[in-house]
Amino acid sequence: MTDTKTWARVKSPWVLHFNSGACNGCDIEIVALLTPKYDVERFGIKLEPSPRHADVLLVTGAVTQQCAERLKRVYDQMPQPKFVVAIGACACSGGVFEGNYNVLGGVDKVLPVSAYIPGCPPRPEAIIDGVVKLLNAINPPKKKKELAEAPKEAPKPEVAPVEEVKQ
């Protein structure tokens, strides 16, 4: 069994959703995750109101000028260890809106992103698959049958360093 600290982190990933200028297609799919058909509370995932309580930041939308600075501030307010998941084609790369004047196009231009979930919008199952892969990257499953095919060499999310928490 992994040590309790990682076990606790993997078993209760609290989530904060930030819409940085999306068409709310992906946001509705994220909220649909909480509803009975998909119910991510099975994995201990709770939608938290304040950035202080959240571990995983779900970002949707091609970051607009207005939202870029606020996105950075919300990310800074979150306590370590924190992860960013880019959901939807807009968050991964700007999607259809890439090249517009008010759009930065992609979350990785502002924040270090740990997981990318393409799709316009990605199915709720695809978002769950993305979160599961992120959790597997944090706590690589050793012996037991992997839930989904574990990423090749279970690369540590090279962007978000998990440094020790200074008490």
Added chain:
Amino acid sequence: MSNAADMINLLESKFGDRIQIKQGTLEAGAIIANNGLHYDVLKAMIEADEKTGITAITGLDLGDKLGVYYHVHTAKPFFTIKAEVPKADPKIKTVVDIHPGALFHELEVTDLLGVVFVGNELQGHFVLSENWPDGVYPLRKDVDATKVQLVPTPEREANKNAEGRQVKIIIGPQHPALLEPEKFSVTVDGEIVTKVEPRIGYVHRGIEKTAESRSYLKDTYLVERVCGICNPIHAYAFVSTVEKILKPAVPERAEYLRVIALELNRLHSHLLTLGHAGLEIGYETLFQYFWRDREPIMDLIELTSGNRVYGSLITVGGVRRDLNPEHIPKIKSVLEDFRKKMPFYRKLYQEEPTLRLRMKDVGVLTREDALKLSVVGPVARGSGVDMDIRKTQPYSAYDEIPFKQIVYTEGDTWARMNVRMDEVEESINIIEYAVDHLPSGPVRVEVPRSVPEGEAVSSVEAPRGELFYYVKSNGTDMPERVKIRTPTFANIPSFLKTAIGESIADVPSNFVSLDPCFSCTDR
């Protein structure tokens, strides 16, 4: 003043040759009224017909002149007042004093095109972001918007509290109740709201400017992504405007398939809002039940179009995918199951004590205010204004399909939510009728890639209200100008008015009854 001829005669008698009226173009007629005459023409129209209101104001870059087109809807006919202003000093008289509903439209044209409305000047930016340089207007042809040099964000003035007991509460961009970033600074005196200032523009992706540099085929997909919840109606509005210029022979079966896609979308959008209202007033269980029963509808959308949310069925000249007959029994069974659940939900919304406590007499919008602010959709129909575009100006196959128009007169949050609840029932009837009477034949007709010179407008009934499109084409395969006026853009002023005088605790409940969609508002 029910038909166009009377209105035109009245205007000709009143203004004679000072204005030209081109009948038949842009729906009922285009009235060219320059150097300040647009104010008097509008005033005359408002006096003549109580239901007159401004649907949208389109700003155009006409080379050395800037065009300001006032799209005016009356009881039945639809007019456009064309005013032109020299680019050197773009000044024009505001119409906010005779029609308060025009406030937002004018501010947006100022921000994006640089026309100054005398009497309704804009400080700072309305839709654009704070670090956008002043004096540069993205919608002008000569500005290459992507290479604009941005200024550093101005120092955010500390939110100085208003004087006396008043406290300014910011319902900030990142807020659990709002699915989308939007900032409302609410000035509160004790518990009572005295002022609400919105700051939109967080989701402004400059779709109108980008639409000018992409082909009509690509634009259908771009325009759909204005709003993820009501995407087929955006595609249909754009496509029907282009088809008014191109005039292809769209097959009958395609029109019926379009109606099915639109009504499935209205169904899932209304269920989404009815559930979200529960979440806003702390009624988690209602939210969970509604969204659980919404999932089969999403599966239907995927069944008929291949993607849960972006069906991308509607394209210029018809529909991209036919409805294969084996799916029809599945559609009917899902709709039948949902119809069995309707009594439970209707009884809940009509009689649940705590829900009535939070929704009755909250955000009361009188019929006069609704007309003056020219609000649209369920917000208007909740206050007794019987304005459903599917009935007043039927499009696609709606004139052949029988359905009722839902109007409540109480005008509060409870009434608006119940309008949506009854419309869910109507949508089910429409889909079942359309599926039963589906004509046979092709679903698509070939359409040339470039569109001849011309301009057209069309307004359609989106789940949130009347959606208005204006397209001007210049013969190439890219549009010259695409103007999108979304329903929430017209409904937000009504929230600013009804929130005043009510307790801060009512703001979320009043706000969600608007069914706001900010990705629509900001485009």
Added chain:
Amino acid sequence: MAEQKKKGKSRISPIFKRAVSHLFTKPATTKYPFVKPQLPADSRGKLVYEIKDCNAIDFGCGPDFRLDIKALRGSNCQVCVRDCPAGAIQIVEVEGKKRPQIDLNKCVFCYQCVETCPRGAIKQSDFYELATTDKGALVMKPEYKNKKEAS
């Protein structure tokens, strides 16, 4: 408004019975990662690019557009690049031939390329588990499976 126990209200709201009945009905949750959902046949998932079809010479016009392809006979016609709304398709050199490379980060899965490709080289699949922790894996580089195809 009366604050006493809800049970004492005259109009008992229907949700009380429904809530209790839910305690005994099976939850509506699908066990996703362990049980894969059953998707409709033609749901739009990951694109499948057949590089050998892209070479085929004999092609007909697309079902809906007059394609002035004559000038591009033989070489890669780049119709998919022109019609992709998200600009997700670029042209890359593969063994001397210019072939489309689809970047799934940008792709919005609208399947316009599947429709306009005169040779039907891009096909539909309903694979949707595309999430990944590194971005590079999402770019579908076209390559020939063996020498013979490259000729």
Added chain:
Amino acid sequence: MIDLWLIFRILVFPGFTFILFLTLFCDWVERKLEARIQNRVGPMVAGPGGILQPLADFIKLLTKEDIEPRDTKKLVFRYAPLAAFSIMMFAMCFLPIDGASVISTGGFSGDLIIILAFATIANFLLFMAGWASANPYGTIGSARVLTQFLGYDIPLYLLALTPAFIAGSIQIATIASSFPYILLAPWAFILFIITMQAELEKDPFDVPHSESEVVGGLETEYTGAKLAFLHLTRDVQVVFGSALVVELFLGGPNGPVFFGLDWLFYTLWFVLKLLIVVVISEYITTVVARLRIDQVLTGNWKILLPAALLSLIAAVALATWVYHPFGIGMAVGV
């Protein structure tokens, strides 16, 4: 000479550890019940059926980075959550769980008043925590906590005194062991449940931490261990409130005992009755919408307070003329 048995009672069995696990178990029961009512599945991954989910949440919060914003009131911000938690645990030690209360076996006359006072102090500390966290939502949320629990404390005390008066003593052990007062004063039981809903800030009265108005309420600024203790305090309050209902109205841990293992069966009866009350409270929370702040306050001052007074007067009248002459419900001398 250190009384090892007393230390064991305080630290392990009916004391600290037992209450901690009982709290986590009740939190799990709440989340599962709410999920089941909403036709969902609820936590499944941590431990069998997700029973370790509250524990996982607690440990994860402990290991998170502990951010202290610049302009917070340092002392209060750092120690208020811990103080509130410890007071609530101390208050729990007065309730007889296995037939006798943890600290003083028989309890002493007046301990009902003391633990109600502790509950008020804990609520007050939560207000201080929110007020100290220099965040606009924190201050608004904590101000609402203050107005709510100060208002609802008065009916709480009055309704708690109803069974005390019928029993003729204000010692919990005697009230619990003499008679299940739900039979003698059922209206007081219903009103007490409603007041408990307001004290614990559960729907329809959870205005202080409603997400749509005040983002996180008083917890907005807290992270890491401090947030863990804030959540734990709220859970212990739920267990404390339900335990109070069990002691006063359902006859505490008393129930038929078999094979002479009285401490075991007393505990089992106590936990069973506790779960019943937690289920009722959670059922109301899930099924009812949240009221506005002014409706909550008018509800208290205009309706609940008079009702509590009437219930006390009715109890007094019934006790003197009906119950005591026949000796029903009199306190049996402990």
